[in-house]
Amino acid sequence: MATVHYDGATRWYQGTERSAVDSLDLRIEDGEFLVLIGPSGCGKSTSLRMLAGLEDVDAGRVRIGETDVTELPPKQRDIAMVFQNYALYPHMNVADNMGFALKNAGRSKDEIRQRVRDAARLLDLEDYLDRNPKALSGGQRQRVAMGRAIVRQPQVF
């Protein structure tokens, strides 16, 4: 894990009068579990998306550990994110959804199987590994999305 540091991070969406996030200063310590709470539309997702590299940072900087990631593409940030709509691959079963990023990273079949099994045990998904997402409940889908993040063992969740 690593520290996360927002330093005046700002995001404007074109054509809008106000910034979605205005000069966010926030330091999250290594291993800290942080919850952002605020009214709908106050900028929580935008803040996360700037950290993950899914939104440009229009002013300020974002750091992970000692690395300034403001200009880095998402792939190089070693972050795992769970999306509000889960974004599961509908044509893949639960095990393949959870192991997909590891497969892309060239990990061995044995390692992928083991990490997926460990995460499935943690999330109580062992009985669902062969099912497709459409045959799962909302909460089960949410746990698959979390499993997909967990198996990657990223610097930042």
Ligand SMILES: Nc1ncnc2c1ncn2[C@@H]1O[C@H](COP(=O)(O)OP(=O)(O)OP(=O)(O)O)[C@@H](O)[C@H]1O
């Ligand atoms: N692509 C976009 N173009 C223009 N404005 C946007 C865009 N995406 C988000 N916004 C605006 O930016 C602001 C922050 O949105 P954001 O999604 O970060 O809010 P949030 O705090 O995560 O909200 P919620 O709790 O409702 O999910 C909102 O006012 C939203 O309407």
